[in-house]
Amino acid sequence: MNINSLGPVDPVSKQNKTNNVVKPVSTDSKDSIQISNDAKAMAEVYSVAETVKASPDVRMDRIEEVREKLKDPSYIDNKVIESVADSVMDLFGLS
DSSP states (O other), rough: OOOOOOOOOOOHHHHHSSSOOOOOOOSSSOOOOOOHHHHHHHHHHHHHHHHHHOOOOOOOHHHHHHHHHSSSTTTTTHHHHHHHHHHHHHHHOOO
16 A cells, blocks of 8 residues: 655644735725814814813913002002902992
């Protein structure tokens, strides 16, 4: 009895061989998205809200400016007092 070319005796060697891989056919279409106007508006509102949150509540430069003005005794006169009183009344809706 004569047996020729049975192939590898190890059954794992068959699994280790790679088959030719078929590459996917590329198409000319491209992915795209569309963002609604409502979503754009919401994004803008969110961006503005984040900017406001990041800004300081008190403008220290303005406070320092007013402090310097108040150090000058000639700054406070009736005109300034009336202007401040009018502003406070407007703020509270009393004018």
